[in-house]
Amino acid sequence: MSYLLVVEDEAAIRQLLVDYLQQAGHEVKAVERGDDALAQIREAAPELVLLDVMLPGVDGLEVCRQVREFSHVPVIFLTARHDEIDRIVGLRLGADDYIVKPFSPREVVARVEAMLRRSRWYxxxxxxxxxxxxxxxxxxxxxxxxxxxxxxxxxxxxxxxxxxxxxxxxxxxxxxxxxxxxxxxxxxxxxxxxxxxxxxxxxxxxxxxxxxxxxxxxxxxxxx
Known part of the structure; x- marks a missing residue:
């Protein structure tokens, strides 16, 4: 069982992700604010973070930038931004992957598990x-x-x-x-x-x- 953190301010999307990830056998914590995400990552050290870009408090890009100052945890961005330059900005800040909204929750689970496999490969x-x-x-x-x-x-x-x-x-x-x-x-x-x-x-x-x-x-x- 993996411990995952979902950071998403839209309640329906947040709950959907939690439900599907839990059904796949993962332990999941969910928060809706960027500042809460930073605190949770510092305190609980999740194995992977699903991170929305547009967040209250601290946006996802800034969360990722700060996380890379103290952690190598894999980060997958959730974003409604389709332009390649937006995705490149996220990758340059240290994200490992991105998923563009709207998405299939099954695809999210597959992406998460692929990332976890790669993290355990070495x-x-x-x-x-x-x-x-x-x-x-x-x-x-x-x-x-x-x-x-x-x-x-x-x-x-x-x-x-x-x-x-x-x-x-x-x-x-x-x-x-x-x-x-x-x-x-x-x-x-x-x-x-x-x-x-x-x-x-x-x-x-x-x-x-x-x-x-x-x-x-x-x-x-x-x-x-």
Whole structure:
């Protein structure tokens, strides 16, 4: 049984999500305000958060930004915004997925369970490139450059683990999409580029050189 947090200010939608997730065997807590969500995430450490964007108190984008300052919990946005740029903004703030309203509650349950499976996928500790100072703690989703902990989202961690597993290999963007999302959704190249940009920035801030190289027109590779 997983402990999930639903953050949604529309009572009917909130209850619908709670009902379906509970029927799927999950323990669910629901709140309707962004500030209450932040308090709940700090206190109870849910395994996954379903987060509406438009919320009273503190909006979902700001909730996600603040959560990424202290937690790597997977965050799935619920949004009525259909424009790609809105979704990219959410991903850049650290969200791992998004679901556009109106949605099928069965799809939400499927997305949640796919995300939970990915979060539990890594069960061993890997240290693939000690000469570069990179250490991946797979079971805890932690990445270190030297002794510095990298503040990565789960999606960023999965991308880094895949790239670093085969140094020098060029991964196409569609292959990286499959690493990050195993539910066969349609995700644009710009989404992958956004995640990689964030990942490279965090590595550089920790003192790493350009260890992730873009291969024009193809994708990315991790350098030895």
């Amino acid at each position: 069960t061993e500790v890997a240290a693939k490139a000690p000469e570069l100072g990179l250490h991946l703690n797979i079971s805890d989703y932690q990445a270190f450059w030297g002794e510095q902990l990298l503040d990565l989202t789960p999606v960023e961690f999965r991308l880094l683990a895949a790239l670093q597993e085969h140094p020098g290999r060029v991964y196409r963007r569609d292959e990286l999409i499959d690493v990050a999302y195993d539910d066969h959704r349609i995700v644009s190249d710009r989404t992958v580029d956004s995640h990689i940009k964030n990942l490279r920035h965090k590595l550089h801030a920790a003192g790493a050189e350009e260890v992730i190289q873009a291969v024009y027109g193809v994708g990315y590779r991790y350098l030895l």
